[in-house]
Amino acid sequence: MVSLECGEGADSLLLCEEDSSSLVDDAGWFEEEERSGGGGEVMLWGLLPAQSDECLRVMVEKEREYAVGVDYAARLKTGDLDLSERRSAVDWIAKAHAHFGFGPLCAYLAVSYMDRFMSAYELPKGKGWTAQLLAVACLSIAAKMEEAEIPFTMALQARGSKFMFEVKTIQRMELLVLSTLKWRMHAVTPFSFIDSFLNLINGDKHQSRTLLCKSIKLISSTNKGIELLDFRPSEIAGALALSLTDDVQLQRFPLISCYVGKERVMKCLKAMDEMGLIGWVDTLPLALSLFIHYQVGSSFHRQLVVLLLVLFLHIF
Numbered sequence: 001m002v003s004l005e006c007g008e009g010a011d012s013l014l015l016c017e018e019d020s021s022s023l024v025d026d027a028g029w030f031e032e033e034e035r036s037g038g039g040g041e042v043m044l045w046g047l048l049p050a051q052s053d054e055c056l057r058v059m060v061e062k063e064r065e066y067a068v069g070v071d072y073a074a075r076l077k078t079g080d081l082d083l084s085e086r087r088s089a090v091d092w093i094a095k096a097h098a099h100f101g102f103g104p105l106c107a108y109l110a111v112s113y114m115d116r117f118m119s120a121y122e123l124p125k126g127k128g129w130t131a132q133l134l135a136v137a138c139l140s141i142a143a144k145m146e147e148a149e150i151p152f153t154m155a156l157q158a159r160g161s162k163f164m165f166e167v168k169t170i171q172r173m174e175l176l177v178l179s180t181l182k183w184r185m186h187a188v189t190p191f192s193f194i195d196s197f198l199n200l201i202n203g204d205k206h207q208s209r210t211l212l213c214k215s216i217k218l219i220s221s222t223n224k225g226i227e228l229l230d231f232r233p234s235e236i237a238g239a240l241a242l243s244l245t246d247d248v249q250l251q252r253f254p255l256i257s258c259y260v261g262k263e264r265v266m267k268c269l270k271a272m273d274e275m276g277l278i279g280w281v282d283t284l285p286l287a288l289s290l291f292i293h294y295q296v297g298s299s300f301h302r303q304l305v306v307l308l309l310v311l312f313l314h315i316f
Contacts, residue, residue: 051196060259063188063233066112069119073229081118083226085128089114089135090224096139096156102147104220105191110135110142111223112187113177121180129163136165137173145185190219193237193259200255201245211244218244218277227271234260239268243278 051059075081090111097107114134123130136157143150153167178185194215218240222228228236238260242253253262272278 051192056193056196056259059188059192060232060234065184066116066187067232068115068229072115072119073226076226076229082123082125082131085123085131086114086118086226088128089131092132092135092161093139094224100143100151100156102143104216105189106139106142106146108189108191108220108223109145109185109187110139112189113138113141113181113185115223115229117177117180121176132161132163133165133169133173134177136161136170137177140170141174141177141185188233190222190233190237190240191216193234194219194241197237197241197256197259198244201241201253214244215240221275221277222272225275227275228268231264231268231271235264235268238265239272243269243272 072081076083076086093107093110093114097110117134117138123134140153140156143156153170154164157164195212198211198215219236222236222240231239238256241256242265269278
């Protein structure tokens with residue numbers, strides 16, 4: 001684990017003035033399903049590309065390269081890493097993202113870069129400015145990767161910044177992030193899988209705009225907390241795709257089982273339920289239907305039991 005030395009040189013890199021802005025306000029991660037400006041409208045249709053079987057298999061292999069350290073989530077939970085600093089950084093990214101109208105993938109990548117960096121590079125404890133500097137650098141990199149129009153570096157700090165950093169300081173942090181992540185910035189995310197999984201489960205039907213918006217909104221909420229850090233993007237996308245699927249179509253789960261494991265998807269669904277992303281009313285028929293598919297012998301009996309289950313749920 002690399003360590004950031006925080007001596008006189010580190011402190012002198014900043015303009016350590018605090019303003020009156022608060023990091024706690026009512027700005028949300030995504031207030032609108034349809035966005036205008038900043039590439040948001042384009043992102044809605046270009047963000048969820050359907051992939052071929054070969055591409056999906058390649059991405060399943062590649063996603064391992066973009067994972068956080070195996071003990072990262074545990075260290076956040078035990079207090080070895082400062083969870084409150086991560087939370088503040090994520091909140092700031094959300095506010096800045098909303099302020100500039102960036103697309104959903106930009107915000108997701110910024111948090112992903114930050115988590116990958118923090119799992120490999122030790123920030124000095126008790127120095128709140130370091131987490132915010134990291135957040136600014138990660139959002140700046142993500143914007144350069146995904147956005148057509150990028151604000152000036154100093155302007156990027158306009159929303160809810162407790163500290164203001166010089167341009168050269170942010171640029172140095174960007175280089176540190178890039179080198180620590182070995183310049184692997186085209187990360188595989190749940191956005192890479194979700195449309196393909198929905199197509200497979202729904203029988204290659206064209207997905208409605210409402211379903212796409214809901215998928216984007218749910219994915220954008222998955223890395224705000226730390227509950228899903230141990231799950232791969234494909235597993236998160238598989239769980240979300242199933243949670244958005246009609247009960248009768250859950251028989252199609254084996255169509256994505258070559259990319260994701262059943263047990264891992266079920267654990268991911270449980271974690272999402274605990275986060276409040278999906279409710280138990282949605283996950284109960286899903287869990288029962290998956291259990292029926294894998295435990296009941298013949299196809300006829302599976303279909304019969306599923307239909308009876310759906311009828312029971314509609315009645316009660």
